[in-house]
Amino acid sequence: MSKVLFVDACARGWEVSRTYAVAEAFMNAYREQHPRDEIEELTLAGLGLAYFTGKELEYRDALLARGGQADDYFKLARQFAAADKIVIAAPYWDLSFPALLKVYIERVSVSGITFSPEPDGRLRGLCRGEKMLLITTSGGDFTHEDLSLYGTALSYLRGICAMFGVDGFDYLWTHGLDIVGNDPEAILRGAKKQAAAFAESW
Template sequence: MKLLHIDSSVLGPHSVSRQVSAAIVDRLRAATPSLEIAYRDLTQTPLAHLSGSHLAAAQGAPAPAELGPDLAASAAVLNEFLDADIVVIGAPMYNFTIPSQLKAWIDRVLVAGKTFKYGANGPEGLASGKRVIVAISRGGYYGAGTPAASLEHLETYLRGVLAFIGITSPEFIIADGIQVGPEHREKSLANALQAATSLRAA
């Protein structure tokens, strides 16, 4: 069984989402010692954002020579995702949504014919067999019923994207309010880490 671990926070060791995603992976590794783990840090090895040349190459047009390494990176990222049975994603909220580094990764994973296809009844996800666990960190409180709920475009976006490719039951561990104050941060992180240790085995 293979696990793909993705981190996207720019805060390094100070990141809550990184701490929680690492705890998730540790829990699954302890439960299944034979688990094969691949790790990709999207801030250490960032992917370029899509350009017209990328889209043209995807349609079969000749790619400029300078785009070659990036197209190879795209293929590697997609293959990592396709090969994984479990995907763990560290996703902090930046300005009410996902980091741009994570968006660039998603753009390489949502590929027609690979993770979704269009049929007579519309789009059909092709990645339905995967287990996806997302570690979310948010500076404030954005849950249902909170004053800022309408600004929540992190969890909602990821649920929509994952459902589009066939992953309809992702698991979320959420640390909210980490910028409200030290006590809020400590309590939220502790609760998220506890939730990580309670995950079912791989």
């Protein structure tokens, strides 16, 4: 049995989000294929997360200095570290993803929980995660673009996986939903089918 953490970073809400629709197809198929797995879902928009202020960083650092990793303040980081698989649903915004996801990652990036600095200056990952999956959608079509420029979300999350000790990174990216002449409903149907098929082996 695996622990699966599903992080919903879809700012528009599940009712209208195309990214969430694809992610939902993946998760429904995953549940069918892995009925014994424990799945936790986080809807970031409902957590009231805010970016760090100087005052809050002082509070956080003081907690860590006295070994307070078990404090409730770090519950999101402990949840992330305990997951065997992480699924993130986040739309493609401005070459990356909504700022709320970055805020969440800053909140789970905690020394002594998700990573540990080594004496030689390197970082050692402490997460038990086997792999992470990003599910994203975009209005434009970036399939022929340089992903080092247009796919910064991918490189960033790969780096986070390396830092936290998550072994693998995959992504499902649905392109072209807002291009004039395209059929967005047909594209979404195909994306959902692809996501469900991918869930069978993930």
